[in-house]
Amino acid sequence: MTPAMTISATDAHRLEQSAAVRESIILPALFLTVALGGGFRMAASGQLVFLVPSLMALVLSLLLIGVLFRSGALVPDALMHASRSSLANMSGALVLASLFAAGAQVFNTITPEAGLLQFVFNIFFLLLLWNTIAARPDRRRLLHSLLVLFGGAFLLKYVVLGALYDPQGGLTKRVLTVLLEGVTLGGLTYQTPAPVTGYVAFFTILLFLVGLILLPLRAAAVAPVMVSEALTQTRHAPAALDPVDR
Amino acid sequence: MTTAAGIRLPVTAIRAIGLVLTLVYAGVVVWMYAKQPKTIAEVTGGLTATVALYHIDQASFDQGLTFFHKDQFAEARTALERADPAKQHGVTQFYIAYSYVRQGWGRVYSDDALYKQARAALERAVAVSPDGKVLVNNDPSLTLKTSDELKAEIDRGLTREAADFNPLRVFDKRP
Numbered sequence: 001m002t003p004a005m006t007i008s009a010t011d012a013h014r015l016e017q018s019a020a021v022r023e024s025i026i027l028p029a030l031f032l033t034v035a036l037g038g039g040f041r042m043a044a045s046g047q048l049v050f051l052v053p054s055l056m057a058l059v060l061s062l063l064l065i066g067v068l069f070r071s072g073a074l075v076p077d078a079l080m081h082a083s084r085s086s087l088a089n090m091s092g093a094l095v096l097a098s099l100f101a102a103g104a105q106v107f108n109t110i111t112p113e114a115g116l117l118q119f120v121f122n123i124f125f126l127l128l129l130w131n132t133i134a135a136r137p138d139r140r141r142l143l144h145s146l147l148v149l150f151g152g153a154f155l156l157k158y159v160v161l162g163a164l165y166d167p168q169g170g171l172t173k174r175v176l177t178v179l180l181e182g183v184t185l186g187g188l189t190y191q192t193p194a195p196v197t198g199y200v201a202f203f204t205i206l207l208f209l210v211g212l213i214l215l216p217l218r219a220a221a222v223a224p225v226m227v228s229e230a231l232t233q234t235r236h237a238p239a240a241l242d243p244v245d246r
Numbered sequence: 247m248t249t250a251a252g253i254r255l256p257v258t259a260i261r262a263i264g265l266v267l268t269l270v271y272a273g274v275v276v277w278m279y280a281k282q283p284k285t286i287a288e289v290t291g292g293l294t295a296t297v298a299l300y301h302i303d304q305a306s307f308d309q310g311l312t313f314f315h316k317d318q319f320a321e322a323r324t325a326l327e328r329a330d331p332a333k334q335h336g337v338t339q340f341y342i343a344y345s346y347v348r349q350g351w352g353r354v355y356s357d358d359a360l361y362k363q364a365r366a367a368l369e370r371a372v373a374v375s376p377d378g379k380v381l382v383n384n385d386p387s388l389t390l391k392t393s394d395e396l397k398a399e400i401d402r403g404l405t406r407e408a409a410d411f412n413p414l415r416v417f418d419k420r421p
Contacts, residue, residue, distance in 0.1 A: 028264065050283075
């Protein structure tokens with residue numbers, strides 16, 4: 001008897017239920033929230049702006065999905081497969097679509113909105129993702145690497161650049177000015193957003209990483225098969241069922 | 247099928263509920279990016295208007311009309327904007343546009359800056375009206391009863407033409 005056969009019908013149903021909740025409700029909600037928050041900007045005047053992702057952000061998102069796939073962090077079979085019901089496949093398709101949108105908006109939020117800085121950030125992301133594909137990390141290492149990538153870019157944009165271009169100045173700006181003595185910003189332009197934009201960006205990135213961690217793993221891809229085996233077995237032995245489940 | 251832990255839903259029902267919730271939420275996200283609300287009031291007002299639950303503050307609207315009829319246009323706009331913070335009520339936006347037109351209208355020339363603000367308000371009024379036009383029949387003080395007439399007046403005011411130099415223009419009636 002394989003370990004899969006030892007799962008009781010109650011446990012099997014519970015597993016299937018939790019997988020369905022995660023796949024159909026939690027993951028799309030997380031990624032759609034990221035897609036919403038990633039484009040959020042608040043101008044210094046308090047006006048809200050929702051920025052659509054640039055074409056480069058879409059390309060980077062596609063590349064990120066490729067990296068997730070190569071590392072095993074994203075298992076397409078666990079989301080869409082011929083053996084799954086059409087409803088389950090639709091849920092899986094929505095997870096993939098929302099993951100793509102969320103990825104694009106995460107790059108949107110950590111990249112400066114225009115100018116040379118945007119170009120430099122985009123090249124930096126492109127090379128890092130390319131390098132990650134070449135390195136073929138496993139899921140754990142990739143998630144760690146993405147945490148460093150997104151965290152570093154967030155710090156650079158919202159803390160360092162935000163402080164350097166803050167018209168009112170502050171301690172961070174003074175410290176950075178001292179550290180970068182002799183270096184001028186020249187013609188580099190950057191529009192400092194209201195502080196609330198940084199907070200929204202921080203939680204957006206955090207939610208995205210949580211979403212990536214919650215993506216169904218390779219082992220989960222075979223879970224429905226195990227569950228159906230367990231259910232088939234219990235159908236042949238109804239007396240073994242808990243009275244509540246009968 | 248229930249347990250001590252609570253109600254146990256079939257997996258298909260969970261997936262169906264999730265699908266509906268996801269599509270609704272995705273609709274909200276797309277709406278935010280398409281409509282670009284500029285304030286939280288516009289976000290909440292726009293979303294409630296989408297499901298036909300948006301209401302203006304009637305007291306402020308009435309107060310705005312009172313100011314409007316007394317030719318106190320700046321005061322009228324303040325009250326009307328308070329009545330419709332989400333800019334989702336066509337008639338209120340129509341009155342805001344009208345107040346700019348009346349304030350900017352002159353016998354010799356019209357104030358372009360005010361007329362441009364009138365145009366922006368009228369565009370909002372038309373955009374949020376279900377049939378793409380605004381009709382105000384219950385106010386005898388208005389010369390221009392529809393958004394189409396008001397738009398034509400604004401366009402005339404913003405266009406430089408030979409008729410602008412006609413001295414008989416001083417006898418024109420205020421819209």
